[in-house]
Amino acid sequence: MRGIVRIFSGIQPTGRKHLGNYIGAITQYVAGQDRGNPAIYCIVDLHATTVAYDPAELRERVLDTTAILIAAGLDPDRCVLFRQGDVAEHTELCWLLSSVTELGRLNRMHQFRDKSVAQRELVSAGLLMYPVLQAADVLVYRAHEVPVGEDQREHLELMRDVAERFNARYGDLLVVPKHRIPEVGARVRDLQEPERKMSTTGGTPQGTVLVLDEPNVVLKKFKRAVTDSEDPPTIRRGAGKAGITNLIEILASVRGSEPADVERDFANARYGDFKVAVGEEVAAWLAPVRERYEALRADEDALEGALAAGAGKARALASETLRDVRRAMGVGPPGG
Numbered sequence: 001m002r003g004i005v006r007i008f009s010g011i012q013p014t015g016r017k018h019l020g021n022y023i024g025a026i027t028q029y030v031a032g033q034d035r036g037n038p039a040i041y042c043i044v045d046l047h048a049t050t051v052a053y054d055p056a057e058l059r060e061r062v063l064d065t066t067a068i069l070i071a072a073g074l075d076p077d078r079c080v081l082f083r084q085g086d087v088a089e090h091t092e093l094c095w096l097l098s099s100v101t102e103l104g105r106l107n108r109m110h111q112f113r114d115k116s117v118a119q120r121e122l123v124s125a126g127l128l129m130y131p132v133l134q135a136a137d138v139l140v141y142r143a144h145e146v147p148v149g150e151d152q153r154e155h156l157e158l159m160r161d162v163a164e165r166f167n168a169r170y171g172d173l174l175v176v177p178k179h180r181i182p183e184v185g186a187r188v189r190d191l192q193e194p195e196r197k198m199s200t201t202g203g204t205p206q207g208t209v210l211v212l213d214e215p216n217v218v219l220k221k222f223k224r225a226v227t228d229s230e231d232p233p234t235i236r237r238g239a240g241k242a243g244i245t246n247l248i249e250i251l252a253s254v255r256g257s258e259p260a261d262v263e264r265d266f267a268n269a270r271y272g273d274f275k276v277a278v279g280e281e282v283a284a285w286l287a288p289v290r291e292r293y294e295a296l297r298a299d300e301d302a303l304e305g306a307l308a309a310g311a312g313k314a315r316a317l318a319s320e321t322l323r324d325v326r327r328a329m330g331v332g333p334p335g336g
């Protein structure tokens with residue numbers, strides 16, 4: 001049954017969605033679509049312009065992501081699925097919120113620091129403003145809950161701060177959202193370098209399992225996963241065991257069980273056998289998504305149609321907030 005919780009989350013347009021995105025975010029989106037009133041999911045093409053990119057490719061990647069999300073189980077009739085650049089209210093609210101955002105805090109954001117170091121060309125003001133646009137994405141819908149992975153915690157905290165500052169200055173108009181970080185799978189790690197999160201740009205190719213990888217490729221990546229040299233080898237979570245801990249948590253997420261159950265089931269297994277078992281279960285879990293993706297991605301008109309319908313629903317919600325915010329800030333004609 002649908003409650004009163006309004007859910008919002010955004011996802012980058014790329015065809016290279018990985019197991020971290022899938023477990024940390026996409027499975028939560030699917031679970032949220034019947035709980036959210038509504039559940040709103042946005043493909044963030046505007047965010048994607050803050051680093052070097054190819055405009056023609058961006059359009060393709062938006063469609064890739066739309067197809068992946070629908071293949072994973074999102075139903076555009078049961079949620080609001082749309083492209084950020086189709087709803088101008090996001091950018092307008094971003095500007096209006098920038099006046100209640102602390103510059104020093106933007107400068108200190110981990111993602112900004114990491115990405116600006118990685119930029120070979122221009123470190124854009126857009127990269128610095130990224131969290132303000134992200135705040136606008138959520139606040140424009142007055143969403144209560146934001147399902148994300150652990151890496152987004154800092155951005156969520158900034159967003160809450162911006163909403164609180166706005167409300168203190170202009171009146172209680174914005175909802176201060178809460179994040180929803182899964183207990184298991186919030187930080188899926190790179191299979192080759194398990195100290196790091198699995199990531200589109202920062203990970204190793206062999207350590208990053210893509211949702212669209214062929215089953216034999218998925219299996220090969222798991223077989224090569226880095227473990228540890230504990231003697232005797234033990235399937236348990238713990239310090240110095242980042243690789244095995246990651247595999248245990250991945251399998252628990254796939255099975256919908258607890259990591260302790262996985263430890264029990266594989267108590268006497270060797271590392272090699274455990275890696276094969278995890279690889280096979282992940283490959284079988286992702287295979288139907290990949291198959292559905294192929295069929296969905298072939299029909300671009302249908303994907304564009306779904307996004308356009310979603311944008312219409314999103315705009316109707318966002319324009320109400322903008323009207324209230326403009327009025328409270330004294331911007332535009334009297335009456336908003």
Ligand code: AQP
Binds near residue numbers: 010011022152186201
């Ligand atoms: N390793 C991860 N484990 C769990 N959750 C993760 N997320 C990302 N990496 C992990 C979550 O996925 C959601 C969607 O992310 P995104 O597509 O918007 O892009 P991102 O967070 O920028 O993904 P990457 O791969 O981490 O890109 P890089 O590192 O290149 O910037 C988010 O909710 C995120 O928390």
